[in-house]
Amino acid sequence: MRKTNINWLKKKREGLFCVPGNFFIDPVFPVEKALITHAHTDHARPNNKSIFSSKETIELMHLRYGESYCSDFQIARFDEKIKINDVTVQIHPAGHILGSVQFLINYKGYRLLISGDYKRTKDKTCLSYEPVKCDTFITEATFGLPIFNHPNDQNEVKKLIKSIKANVNKTHLIGVYALGKCQRLITLLRNLGYDETIYLHGALTKISNFYSKNNIILGNISNISECSKSEYANKLVLCPPSSLNDKWSQKFKNVVKGYASGWMRIRQRVKQKNIELPLILSDHADWDEILKTVNDVNPNEVLVTHGREEALVHYLTKKNFKSSALNLIGFEDENE
Amino acid sequence: MNDFAELLNDLILSPSRNKKIDLLKNFFCKSNLKDKGWAFCILTNRMDRKFVSVKELKELIIENSDEDLFRFSYDYVGDLAETISLLWQSNNEKNTNINLHEFMEIFSNFDHKNKLKTKLKYFLDRSSENQRFTIIKILTGGLRVGVSNGLIKEALKLSGVREKSEIEEFWHGFKLPCTDLFEWLDGKKLPKYINRKKLFNSFMLANNYNSNEFKSFKTDDYIAEFKWDGIRAQIIFSEDGKIFSRNGEDITNSFCDINTFIKGYFVVDGEIVVKKNNKVLSFNHLQKRIGRKNPSKKLIEDYPIHFIAYDILFYTSVDCRALSLIERKKYLNRFINICKFSNISTSSLIKFSSWDQLQNIKETSLNNHIEGVIIKKKTSLYKKGRVVDGWYKWKRNPFSVDFIIMYAQRGHGKRSSFYSDFTFGCWVDEQFTKLVPVGKAYSGYTNDELKSLDRWVRNNTVERFGPVRSLKPGLVVEISFDNINYSSRHKSGVALRFPRFTRIRWDKPISQVCSLKYIKDLIN
Ligand SMILES: [Zn+2]
Numbered sequence: 094m095r096k097t098n099i100n101w102l103k104k105k106r107e108g109l110f111c112v113p114g115n116f117f118i119d120p121v122f123p124v125e126k127a128l129i130t131h132a133h134t135d136h137a138r139p140n141n142k143s144i145f146s147s148k149e150t151i152e153l154m155h156l157r158y159g160e161s162y163c164s165d166f167q168i169a170r171f172d173e174k175i176k177i178n179d180v181t182v183q184i185h186p187a188g189h190i191l192g193s194v195q196f197l198i199n200y201k202g203y204r205l206l207i208s209g210d211y212k213r214t215k216d217k218t219c220l221s222y223e224p225v226k227c228d229t230f231i232t233e234a235t236f237g238l239p240i241f242n243h244p245n246d247q248n249e250v251k252k253l254i255k256s257i258k259a260n261v262n263k264t265h266l267i268g269v270y271a272l273g274k275c276q277r278l279i280t281l282l283r284n285l286g287y288d289e290t291i292y293l294h295g296a297l298t299k300i301s302n303f304y305s306k307n308n309i310i311l312g313n314i315s316n317i318s319e320c321s322k323s324e325y326a327n328k329l330v331l332c333p334p335s336s337l338n339d340k341w342s343q344k345f346k347n348v349v350k351g352y353a354s355g356w357m358r359i360r361q362r363v364k365q366k367n368i369e370l371p372l373i374l375s376d377h378a379d380w381d382e383i384l385k386t387v388n389d390v391n392p393n394e395v396l397v398t399h400g401r402e403e404a405l406v407h408y409l410t411k412k413n414f415k416s417s418a419l420n421l422i423g424f425e426d427e428n429e
Numbered sequence: 430m431n432d433f434a435e436l437l438n439d440l441i442l443s444p445s446r447n448k449k450i451d452l453l454k455n456f457f458c459k460s461n462l463k464d465k466g467w468a469f470c471i472l473t474n475r476m477d478r479k480f481v482s483v484k485e486l487k488e489l490i491i492e493n494s495d496e497d498l499f500r501f502s503y504d505y506v507g508d509l510a511e512t513i514s515l516l517w518q519s520n521n522e523k524n525t526n527i528n529l530h531e532f533m534e535i536f537s538n539f540d541h542k543n544k545l546k547t548k549l550k551y552f553l554d555r556s557s558e559n560q561r562f563t564i565i566k567i568l569t570g571g572l573r574v575g576v577s578n579g580l581i582k583e584a585l586k587l588s589g590v591r592e593k594s595e596i597e598e599f600w601h602g603f604k605l606p607c608t609d610l611f612e613w614l615d616g617k618k619l620p621k622y623i624n625r626k627k628l629f630n631s632f633m634l635a636n637n638y639n640s641n642e643f644k645s646f647k648t649d650d651y652i653a654e655f656k657w658d659g660i661r662a663q664i665i666f667s668e669d670g671k672i673f674s675r676n677g678e679d680i681t682n683s684f685c686d687i688n689t690f691i692k693g694y695f696v697v698d699g700e701i702v703v704k705k706n707n708k709v710l711s712f713n714h715l716q717k718r719i720g721r722k723n724p725s726k727k728l729i730e731d732y733p734i735h736f737i738a739y740d741i742l743f744y745t746s747v748d749c750r751a752l753s754l755i756e757r758k759k760y761l762n763r764f765i766n767i768c769k770f771s772n773i774s775t776s777s778l779i780k781f782s783s784w785d786q787l788q789n790i791k792e793t794s795l796n797n798h799i800e801g802v803i804i805k806k807k808t809s810l811y812k813k814g815r816v817v818d819g820w821y822k823w824k825r826n827p828f829s830v831d832f833i834i835m836y837a838q839r840g841h842g843k844r845s846s847f848y849s850d851f852t853f854g855c856w857v858d859e860q861f862t863k864l865v866p867v868g869k870a871y872s873g874y875t876n877d878e879l880k881s882l883d884r885w886v887r888n889n890t891v892e893r894f895g896p897v898r899s900l901k902p903g904l905v906v907e908i909s910f911d912n913i914n915y916s917s918r919h920k921s922g923v924a925l926r927f928p929r930f931t932r933i934r935w936d937k938p939i940s941q942v943c944s945l946k947y948i949k950d951l952i953n
Contacts, residue, residue: 239494240502240515338839338846340887343880350845360441360511360562367845369442404501411495 113179130209131193149192188222190273224389234400268334294332434563453584463530466608514561589614597677631813635820659702696742704735711914750811873930907932
């Protein structure tokens with residue numbers, strides 16, 4: 094990190110380290126104490142000694158990793174300022190997925206806001222992003238290029254419903270990220286009046302049930318293995334993106350393949366992945382949302398991490414924000 | 430414009446040929462005549478011009494956005510039209526909803542070069558992302574939406590009353606904006622301006638050899654010629670000569686070393702090959718010339734084209750198609766004597782007195798570039814398509830060799846979840862320790878065999894590189910191919926022609942597969 098205001102934040106092999114708090118944020122390797130923004134696997138890893146996060150994130154980590162999720166945890170609440178060594182920490186909703194939070198870290202009156210992954214679009218499966226005034230803002234830049242301009246999510250989901258109606262003899266197989274995207278797509282479908290049973294690949298059921306238990310209404314969902322081959326036609330099946338082209342997907346004969354992701358904005362990507370029905374649906378802020386957020390939190394410095402840092406740093410600098418890239422490794426480009 | 434933009438987008442995303450034909454057919458059925466005509470011109474790249482340069486487009490987007498942001502975005506997306514359409518700040522102007530033909534009329538008649546950018550900006554400001562993409566693709570030419578002319582011909586056939594062979598014949602005759610093409614498809618007469626003498630004529634095609642039929646044929650009634658491994662072509666020799674490929678595509682520009690200029694009108698049918706030092710070279714050599722418009726002098730010298738003529742359709746005003754083959758051959762010889770072009774010759778007849786003898790000649794012929802023989806009835810007339818009792822192709826028996834599967838790649842469209850494209854190879858030498866890839870095959874197996882192959886691939890993967898898997902050497906397959914030749918482009922030094930699966934030899938040990946020397950010995 095060059096040029097940053099903060100000399101108490103360090104980049105270590107394990108990840109981003111807060112010196113006066115003696116903890117890491119979303120570390121890539123196991124550490125003594127970790128603050129976890131949300132439960133996606135590139136942010137939340139198993140085997141940390143002690144973790145600090147929202148209740149949902151801790152429970153999701155437990156669900157995914159079993160007993161190796163941590164040895165010790167501390168649940169953070171939105172209305173509490175927690176003192177950790179020489180800093181105080183408060184969580185604020187990030188609007189990314191269920192349980193996702195930002196960390197506001199205060200050291201000697203200097204306010205650092207770490208957003209983790211976030212979006213500004215309304216999403217019924219999680220609390221909306223809350224902008225918090227700060228001095229240094231660490232933002233993600235997954236879609237940090239002006240070509241990314243996520244369209245209205247309902248219109249995207251209408252495309253899916255339209256395709257289901259137009260292809261009654263086909264199975265619709267839609268690739269979704271297991272945590273977050275899957276459940277958001279289902280709630281959007283329900284809001285638009287799609288009330289048929291939605292079938293899930295086995296890898297999506299555990300987390301979806303967890304969402305249901307947290308009062309997110311998903312309607313009738315069922316594991317596809319409970320459906321016989323002769324009944325596949327006209328069914329909507331959700332699966333992890335990696336399953337769209339694997340052996341599992343071969344059992345569906347007459348199929349429309351779709352993929353719900355912000356990457357579907359780019360035709361070349363759609364083509365590469367053999368996707369016939371791209372749904373541009375992202376849980377990350379697009380270009381305009383990032384800029385809006387920077388304006389809302391009004392920092393005097395912006396650090397940009399995982400994604401297309403270059404363009405955003407360039408643009409912010411031009412707009413007279415002090416800005417630089419925070420090159421962290423271990424975050425996968427494709428994940429949402 | 431919106432319908433056409435949607436059509437393009439759907440075509441890009443549709444995995445199957447049938448779906449694409451369906452999309453085109455629906456578009457041709459529901460659109461107005463003028464839009465259809467222009468859509469056809471755009472899809473077949475008939476304008477053959479750029480309305481706007483890449484430089485002008487870049488200037489426009491930089492004025493609209495920001496030079497650096499454009500550069501970052503373009504680096505990421507890779508496609509100029511897509512980058513600009515996504516990046517463009519439209520300032521919420523109302524969509525123009527302009528028709529495709531109105532748009533095309535504006536730009537094809539635009540002659541204030543300095544106002545072009547302003548005009549284009551006007552439309553980009555009033556379009557959706559998808560429409561912007563379409564506009565830029567149209568104006569820069571070269572759509573690349575995975576739509577071949579063959580596919581469009583199929584869709585035209587389905588949206589009117591004309592046969593595919595008719596469509597092929599008149600395809601090149603219609604003028605921009607081709608609205609009269611669609612009137613003709615609906616049953617109206619051809620426009621008067623169409624000059625039949627400049628157009629393609631449907632080919633007569635050969636039936637496949639059938640041993641039962643042959644028994645009853647008298648050898649005296651037939652002639653036989655070698656079937657060269659080249660490309661079928663029809664040449665119109667005239668003051669405005671043309672060369673057409675088997676499906677009626679104009680390939681004149683690729684083979685400009687054939688002189689088609691002559692006084693009069695002669696239409697000749699034959700095979701294009703590469704011939705050097707009086708020897709016909711393999712299809713690999715010809716491939717360097719196929720699809721290369723306006724080839725360089727060097728390419729022409731390295732791979733000189735030769736035309737082996739075997740039939741004639743028109744001899745000045747004589748329609749030879751109504752004459753017997755023997756009569757046509759006489760006219761053909763007369764033409765060759767008139768034109769005296771050194772790279773055009775007639776195909777020589779094979780002397781034979783029995784079918785057994787002919788079969789023997791076919792199998793033992795020393796030249797590798799002969800696919801087999803063609804047998805033609807002496808009294809047959811020249812008719813469109815495959816005609817009973819006309820021409821027969823009698824292919825040389827294919828080569829057949831056992832190979833080891835080395836790599837597998839996922840297929841496209843319907844086969845995209847299966848490993849269906851296979852690279853096979855044999856041992857480098859008699860040590861039987863190292864393999865070398867020899868060719869690729871992706872056909873010849875049944876659906877059930879494909880499933881078993883796919884399963885085998887997934888269970889025997891060593892490494893993955895994107896859609897490709899390298900495999901543990903363990904599975905032997907029998908591959909058939911029509912021909913084999915030396916090739917400097919391939920690591921093995923040989924190239925097989927049309928390799929396909931004939932058998933999966935689940936039980937055969939890989940140690941029994943041959944070495945490269947054996948394969949090379951197949952080339953005589
Ligand atoms: Zn995430």
